[in-house]
Each structure stands twice: as C-alpha cells, then as structure tokens.
Amino acid sequence: EAGVVQSPRYKIIEKKQPVAFWCNPISGHNTLYWYLQNLGQGPELLIRYENEEAVDDSQLPKDRFSAERLKGVDSTLKIQPAELGDSAVYLCASSNRDPGELFFGEGSRLTVL
Amino acid sequence: GENVEQHPSTLSVQEGDSAVIKCTYSDSASNYFPWYKQELGKGPQLIIDIRSNVGEKKDQRIAVTLNKTAKHFSLHITETQPEDSAVYFCAASRSYKLSFGAGTTVTVRA
Numbered sequence: 001e002a003g004v005v006q007s008p009r010y011k012i013i014e015k016k017q018p019v020a021f022w023c024n025p026i027s028g029h030n031t032l033y034w035y036l037q038n039l040g041q042g043p044e045l046l047i048r049y050e051n052e053e054a055v056d057d058s059q060l061p062k063d064r065f066s067a068e069r070l071k072g073v074d075s076t077l078k079i080q081p082a083e084l085g086d087s088a089v090y091l092c093a094s095s096n097r098d099p100g101e102l103f104f105g106e107g108s109r110l111t112v113l
Numbered sequence: 114g115e116n117v118e119q120h121p122s123t124l125s126v127q128e129g130d131s132a133v134i135k136c137t138y139s140d141s142a143s144n145y146f147p148w149y150k151q152e153l154g155k156g157p158q159l160i161i162d163i164r165s166n167v168g169e170k171k172d173q174r175i176a177v178t179l180n181k182t183a184k185h186f187s188l189h190i191t192e193t194q195p196e197d198s199a200v201y202f203c204a205a206s207r208s209y210k211l212s213f214g215a216g217t218t219v220t221v222r223a
Binding site for chain 1: 117119144145147149154155156157158159162202204206207208209210211213214215216
C-alpha cells in the first residue's frame with residue numbers, strides 16, 4: 001500500500017513569491033492534516049480536513065496561507081506571499097481513526113530567501 | 114490548550130544500553146499518548162501509543178508507561194541498536210488535536 005505522497009520535496013523561493021505544496025493521502029483515509037515543523041521542534045497543526053471539509057483551521061494564518069481538498073482526496077497548501085519566517089518543513093498526514101495513528105508523508109522543505 | 118514538555122533534548126547511549134525519554138502534559142483530559150520516531154529527511158512514524166485506560170504497554174524492545182495522576186509518560190527502549198538513532202517525539206491529545214513535544218535526538222554509539 002502506498003504511503004502519503006508529498007511534492008515537491010524541496011522548494012527554494014525568494015520572499016514575497018507564492019508557493020504551493022501537494023499531498024496525496026493513503027487511499028481510504030478520510031482525515032487529512034497539514035502540519036508545520038520548524039527546525040528542532042515538533043509538528044504543529046495547521047489545518048485538518050474531514051473529507052473535503054476543513055473542520056479545524058484555527059492555526060492557519062489565513063492572511064497568507066490557504067488550503068483546499070478537492071473531492072476529499074488530494075490537498076494543496078498555498079502560501080502567498082511567502083515570508084522569511086515561513087522556512088520550515090510542511091508535513092501532510094492522513095488517518096482513519098481519531099485519535100489514532102497519523103501516517104505522515106516525507107514533507108516538503110521550504111526555504112525562503 | 115495542551116502543553117507537552119519533553120526531556121532530555123539529546124541522549125547518547127552505548128549500543129546495548131537502555132534509553133529513557135520523559136514527557137509531561139498539562140491537560141488532565143488528554144487520553145491518547147503516541148510516540149513517533151523521525152529519521153533524517155523522513156516524516157514521523159508511530160512506534161507505540163497508549164491510551165489512558167492502561168498504565169503500561171510493551172512492544173518488543175519498546176515500552177511506554179503512563180502516570181495519569183502525575184500527568185507524565187515515558188518511553189523506554191531496551192537493548193538499543195544503531196538503527197534506533199533518530200529523533201523521538203511524544204504527543205498528547207484528548208481528540209484529534211495532537212500536541213507534540215520538542216523532540217529528543219537519540220544517538221546510539223557503536
């Protein structure tokens with residue numbers, strides 16, 4: 001069974017530029033999460049989806065971040081415009097039980113210059 | 114919200130020795146406590162979890178203990194091997210919202 005797939009793995013952009021990350025969860029997992037992981041820290045929840053509905057986006061900085069999960073499968077996280085402080089790893093995870101095991105992708109590492 | 118503190122931040126052990134990582138949490142309503150292992154360049158992977166209705170759980174060389182009264186839980190790795198070298202995260206939640214500790218970098222010396 002394929003795991004959670006994320007792309008791109010690495011992205012380097014200049015500040016004020018836009019960037020988008022894509023996630024394909026494990027087949028059959030209705031719940032999808034985006035986490036932010038700063039260097040030397042644990043993951044922090046940005047947004048949680050149940051199917052196509054964002055049921056918790058309280059930690060998402062909505063002035064520059066947006067996310068969507070069309071058809072309740074793949075998801076995209078966008079930052080526009082990016083700031084220096086956005087440099088981090090963006091992790092996508094999916095699950096089929098709450099609370100239960102989260103299956104993480106390998107992450108998308110963003111560097112903002 | 115939930116606050117999880119994890120100690121130590123780094124841990125170096127001789128191969129074959131045991132490693133212990135400790136975490137405390139603040140929300141007495143938390144009832145789910147997973148541990149994740151993250152290798153370099155990879156996403157975190159669940160290694161063991163415990164729910165608040167049990168005090169201890171073991172899976173081969175890994176064990177987790179939970180003290181609800183004191184609000185702390187620990188990860189024990191016995192007979193450490195080089196492949197145990199990684200960053201370990203504890204987490205706590207009472208629903209879907211996991212709060213992670215800051216991580217412990219474990220290095221197993223050959």
